[in-house]
Amino acid sequence: MAVSADLPRVIHPGLPGVDRVFHGSTRSIAVLVLVIFGSIGAFLGYQAIPTFHRYGLKFLTQHDWQPRLNQIGILSTLIGTIEIALVALIIAFPLALGTALFISEYAPARIKSTLVSLIDLMAAVPSIIYGLWGALLLMPHAKFVSRWLHQTFGFIPIFKVDTDPHAAVWAQSRYTSSAFIAGICVAMMVLPIACAVMRGVFAQAPLGEREAAYALGATRWGMIRSVVLPFGRGGIIGGTMLGLGRALGETIAVLLIISLAFDINFRILQAGSSSISALIADRFGDATTNQLAALLTAGFVLFVMTLLVNTVAAIFISRSRSGAMTEI
Amino acid sequence: MTVLQPAADTPIVSAAAQLPAEDRPRPLRKRTTDDVLSVIGSLLGSAALVWLVYFEILPLSGLVGFIVCWYFAFLAMYAGVTSLSHPRPVVTSRLMGAAVTAAALLVGFALFTVIGYTFWQGRFALPHLNFFTHDAAGVRVQDPLNHGGIEHAIVGSLIQLGIAVAVSLPLGLGTAIFMTEVGGWFAKVVRTVVEAMTAVPDLLAGLFVYVTLIVGLGMSRTGLAAAIALSVTMTPIIARSAEVALRVVPGGLREAGLALGASHWQTVRRVVLPTARPGLATALILAMARGIGETAPLLIVSGASTFMNANPLNQPMNSLPLYIFQGARSGQPLQIERAFGAASVLLAIVFVLFVITRFLARQRVGRR
Numbered sequence: 001m002a003v004s005a006d007l008p009r010v011i012h013p014g015l016p017g018v019d020r021v022f023h024g025s026t027r028s029i030a031v032l033v034l035v036i037f038g039s040i041g042a043f044l045g046y047q048a049i050p051t052f053h054r055y056g057l058k059f060l061t062q063h064d065w066q067p068r069l070n071q072i073g074i075l076s077t078l079i080g081t082i083e084i085a086l087v088a089l090i091i092a093f094p095l096a097l098g099t100a101l102f103i104s105e106y107a108p109a110r111i112k113s114t115l116v117s118l119i120d121l122m123a124a125v126p127s128i129i130y131g132l133w134g135a136l137l138l139m140p141h142a143k144f145v146s147r148w149l150h151q152t153f154g155f156i157p158i159f160k161v162d163t164d165p166h167a168a169v170w171a172q173s174r175y176t177s178s179a180f181i182a183g184i185c186v187a188m189m190v191l192p193i194a195c196a197v198m199r200g201v202f203a204q205a206p207l208g209e210r211e212a213a214y215a216l217g218a219t220r221w222g223m224i225r226s227v228v229l230p231f232g233r234g235g236i237i238g239g240t241m242l243g244l245g246r247a248l249g250e251t252i253a254v255l256l257i258i259s260l261a262f263d264i265n266f267r268i269l270q271a272g273s274s275s276i277s278a279l280i281a282d283r284f285g286d287a288t289t290n291q292l293a294a295l296l297t298a299g300f301v302l303f304v305m306t307l308l309v310n311t312v313a314a315i316f317i318s319r320s321r322s323g324a325m326t327e328i
Numbered sequence: 329m330t331v332l333q334p335a336a337d338t339p340i341v342s343a344a345a346q347l348p349a350e351d352r353p354r355p356l357r358k359r360t361t362d363d364v365l366s367v368i369g370s371l372l373g374s375a376a377l378v379w380l381v382y383f384e385i386l387p388l389s390g391l392v393g394f395i396v397c398w399y400f401a402f403l404a405m406y407a408g409v410t411s412l413s414h415p416r417p418v419v420t421s422r423l424m425g426a427a428v429t430a431a432a433l434l435v436g437f438a439l440f441t442v443i444g445y446t447f448w449q450g451r452f453a454l455p456h457l458n459f460f461t462h463d464a465a466g467v468r469v470q471d472p473l474n475h476g477g478i479e480h481a482i483v484g485s486l487i488q489l490g491i492a493v494a495v496s497l498p499l500g501l502g503t504a505i506f507m508t509e510v511g512g513w514f515a516k517v518v519r520t521v522v523e524a525m526t527a528v529p530d531l532l533a534g535l536f537v538y539v540t541l542i543v544g545l546g547m548s549r550t551g552l553a554a555a556i557a558l559s560v561t562m563t564p565i566i567a568r569s570a571e572v573a574l575r576v577v578p579g580g581l582r583e584a585g586l587a588l589g590a591s592h593w594q595t596v597r598r599v600v601l602p603t604a605r606p607g608l609a610t611a612l613i614l615a616m617a618r619g620i621g622e623t624a625p626l627l628i629v630s631g632a633s634t635f636m637n638a639n640p641l642n643q644p645m646n647s648l649p650l651y652i653f654q655g656a657r658s659g660q661p662l663q664i665e666r667a668f669g670a671a672s673v674l675l676a677i678v679f680v681l682f683v684i685t686r687f688l689a690r691q692r693v694g695r696r
Contacts, residue, residue, distance in 0.1 A: 015592065022593035023510050029502030030518045033563060037525045040536045040560075047539055098431025106428060115432075117686055122439050124614070124682055126621020128649045129671055132656055133442045136449075136664070144390060188438060195435075219421035242527060249529025251624035252649075256656055277531045281627050299535045303528065310527040 041307070044300040051297040059297065065262045065279065067291040074298050076262045080179060080274035081302075084254060085247035087183025087268060092190040092247075093240055099191070100198035105224055116199070123192035131253035134185030139257065142184060143175040146269045150175070161270045177259040179273035185253045190243035197242060197317065201235025202228050234316050241313030245306045251277035276302040366409045366422075374401035399430060446671050453669025460673075464646075465635040469660045478670045480636040481651040484551060485674075487640055488630075488647055489620050491555035492562055496619075497612060499559075500566025504611075507567070508574040509596050519571070525564040533560040534625025542629060551640030554630035554647065558619045565615040573607025574600065606688040613688070617681040621674060623649035648674045 015023065051059060055072060062073020103115045146161075147170060153159040163171040205228045213223040229236075254275050260282055261272030280295050280302075287295055378398045406426060410419045452473060453459050459477040467476030503522065507515045537557040541547045577600050585595035601608070631644025632654060639645075648670050655667025 018594075019592040022591075022596070026502050026506035026510055027514070029499060030506040030514070033499055033503045033567065034518050034521055036560070037521050037564070039540075040525070040528070040532060043536060043539050044532065095431050095435050098428045099435045101428045102432035106425065107432075117682075118436070118439065121679075121682055122435075124617045124621075124678055125439075125442060126623070126649060126674060126678065128621060128623045128652050128656075129446055129675055130442060132449075132652065132668065132671055133445055135656065137441065137445050141392065145392065148393070188442065191435060219417050221421035221424040222417055224424070245527045249531060251529065251531045251627075252653060256653075277529055277624065280531060280535070281624055284628055296535060296539065299532055303532050306528055307524060310524055313527075314523060 041300075041303055044296060044303055047293060048297040048300040051293050055294075059294075060301075063262060063264050065283075067288065067294065072291075072294045074276065074279075074301065076264045077274045077276050077279050077298065078301070079264055079266070080258075081248060081276050081305075083179045083266070083268055084183045084186060084250075084258075084273065084275055085244055087180055088186035088190050088247040088250075089240065089244055091184055091187040092194060092243055095187070096191050096194035096198060096239070096243070097236065100195045100202055101224065101228070103195075104199050104202040105220070105228065119192045119195050119199070122188075123196065127189055127250060127252050130185055130188050131256040133188075134181065134253055135256040138185060139176055139181055142181045143172055146175040146178065146180055149180075150269055158266055158268055160267050162267075174271055175269060177257060177271045177273075179258065179265075179268045182254045182257040182273065182275075183268070185257055186247050186250045189250060189253065190247050193246055194239040194243035197239030198232060198235050201232040201239075205231040238313045238315075238317030241309055241316060245309040245313060248309065249277055249302060249306050250275075251281050254278045255281050362413070366406065367426075370402050370406040370409055374398055374405045377401055377405075402426070443675065446668060446675055449665070449668035450672030452665040454672055459666075459669055463634065463636040464651075467634070469658065469663055471662070473662065473665065476666075478648070478651055478666070478673065480633065481646045481648045481670060482673065483636065483638055484633075484645040485620055485647040485649075485677075487638060488551055488555040488558055488645070489616060491552065491640060492558035492619050493612070493616060495556065496559035496562040496566055496615065500563045500611075500615070501570055501608065503563075503567040504570035504574055505596065507571050509592070509600065522564050522567050526568050529624070530561045530622050531624035531628070533557050534628030536560060537625065537629050548642070549629060549631040549644055550642060551630070551637070551645030554626050554645065555640060557625035557629045558622055561622055561625060562615040562619045565618055566611050569611035569614055570604075570608050573604045573611055576607070577603045609688045610685050613681050613685045617678045617685075620677055620681075621649060623653055626650050627653070648677075 014020075051072075055062070059073055060078070061075055062071060063076035064071045064073060065077065066072075099119070103112060103119070107115055147165055149159050150161050151165045154161075154165065161174055163174045209227045209231075210223055213227050218226065255278040258273045258275070258278060259271060260274050260278065262274060263272070265272060276298050280299055283291065284295060375398055378394065378401045382394050382397055403423060403426060407419050407423055410422050456473050456477070458474055460482070461479055462475075462477035463480035464476045464478070465480075503518060507519050507522075534557050537553060537560060541553055541556065542549065547553055581599050581603060582595055585599040586592070590598070626647055626649060630647065630650060632646045632650045633644045634646070637643045637645050652667045652670045652674065655663040655670065658664070
């Protein structure tokens with residue numbers, strides 16, 4: 001055989017058979033997962049159609065939930081959900097920010113990893129445990145705080161309660177089971193999530209810029225204010241929004257603390273509130289077919305709300321990650 | 329991350345001014361006597377002042393109020409003491425340091441009370457051996473704690489978790505492998521959906537399973553339905569954390585495998601997955617810790633039996649979170665004590681899973 005001309009080596013294009021099977025099977029798993037999770041929204045939305053058809057927009061603007069009287073609306077529940085989430089966020093945000101800063105900037109390097117895992121542990125504690133804590137340990141103490149807030153800031157409408165705060169025998173039960181106490185408990189669950197995101201972003205703040213701030217004579221807080229916080233702004237917002245998503249959907253702890261009431265109630269210290277998830281969990285067991293459809297519709301509204309919040313959170317978090325490009 | 333920090337909060341300028349002629353290295357991470365003493369002095373001074381005013385002069389009581397007042401008096405005093413000898417930026421820095429530390433301490437205290445309170449209240453039920461070896465069949469609410477137990481709930485929880493892992497591990501891991509190893513535009517779509525689903529309320533997973541399996545397919549409220557609801561919440565968690573674990577496998581290892589002539593599947597099977605094993609185990613165990621504590625979906629799709637039932641296919645099955653929830657809502661003191669006993673068991677299981685996670689995560693660091 002004379003090698004007269006260079007013959008090109010035969011290359012088998014494409015994947016070997018085993019890889020085709022591999023790619024195909026992982027892709028089909030991914031498609032399956034996508035179909036399952038995509039259909040959550042689709043199924044809930046499909047179940048919501050008859051209710052929206054029947055009640056129309058009144059479902060969103062009517063506040064009373066009385067299926068027997070054919071009055072079904074989630075306005076008061078929506079307001080309660082947002083109230084609880086906002087209280088939780090107002091409490092959790094400064095604490096999460098402070099804890100994240102403490103872990104990333106103040107804590108000695110030796111105990112840093114322990115603190116990080118403590119926060120992770122806090123996120124892993126089941127919500128039913130927080131519910132027990134909130135209903136049985138927190139509530140008896142928090143009603144005194146509620147009363148004090150009423151006494152001191154009672155002139156602000158949201159801190160009003162329908163009772164005399166200065167009475168010698170004060171109506172303790174008016175201050176329990178409120179959106180405020182549920183909010184404190186939900187804050188405990190929001191906190192580790194927000195804190196973990198914030199700490200992760202703070203830890204990425206560029207070393208060179210930290211050193212530069214110190215070299216210019218900054219104090220530690222000066223460095224944090226001029227380097228770490230601006231760098232982590234996206235993470236702070238994103239982590240808070242992620243916590244908000246969790247707060248909107250929290251079920252068990254809220255259900256154990258509040259007493260369900262369907263009045264439009266802006267008084268956060270007063271007993272009686274309502275949230276979509278607590279409503280669903282509470283009424284699901286003994287619901288008739290019509291009521292079930294209404295509950296599923298409420299679930300769909302919750303789904304849309306959390307999806308919106310989480311999408312915004314994801315956008316902020318991904319933006320903060322691209323901030324890492326400024327590293328020198 | 330090591331950062332050169334000036335001694336506590338003192339700016340470098342003032343330290344440099346006191347230097348003698350020859351250069352002396354700046355002390356790092358060391359607190360000056362001034363730093364320590366001004367904290368201690370302010371703490372003691374404000375405690376004494378607030379105690380006097382709060383308890384002795386004003387007709388106030390209550391520990392929470394005292395601590396809050398003490399803290400604010402401490403901040404004021406600390407600021408005052410610091411401003412005697414330092415410029416304003418140092419005062420701000422010290423105040424913010426105190427605020428940040430207080431936030432962290434408060435969070436730590438809250439976590440401590442959550443865990444401590446659960447185990448402390450569990451002390452009534454836990455010493456009874458029958459609490460772990462009996463079920464609650466025929467036990468009336470007034471029966472003392474040496475009757476009945478939570479064996480059925482523990483067994484139910486473990487069976488449901490087992491099924492949920494068997495369903496969600498292949499789905500989650502397969503999705504994670506697809507997202508990192510195969511890639512493409514479709515992987516981005518999957519990633520977006522999975523990320524969105526991690527944060528959707530767990531209650532909705534219960535509603536979804538209810539709509540599809542119980543209404544749609546006519547299943548009854550069995551352990552299997554509960555397990556499927558759990559796997560709906562666990563799959564995105566596994567997929568997301570497994571993806572993170574796979575993404576940190578160095579690309580050089582993959583290329584080395586492919587360059588040696590291995591097929592893609594062989595590279596993933598023999599190089600990528602073994603390298604990421606601790607991270608994958610962490611992902612699984614984190615999802616398990618999350619799954620075993622889920623209550624909301626179980627309320628929707630699972631009945632709660634009082635008897636031992638190890639068959640997930642028929643008859644309702646109890647589980648720890650459901651048992652705790654019902655006990656807490658019953659309002660009966662003995663049932664609440666039982667609920668706390670069950671909560672301690674649940675928390676202990678979560679702890680064990682968590683410690684395993686940390687152990688595996690540390691192994692990964694050690695190996696590099």
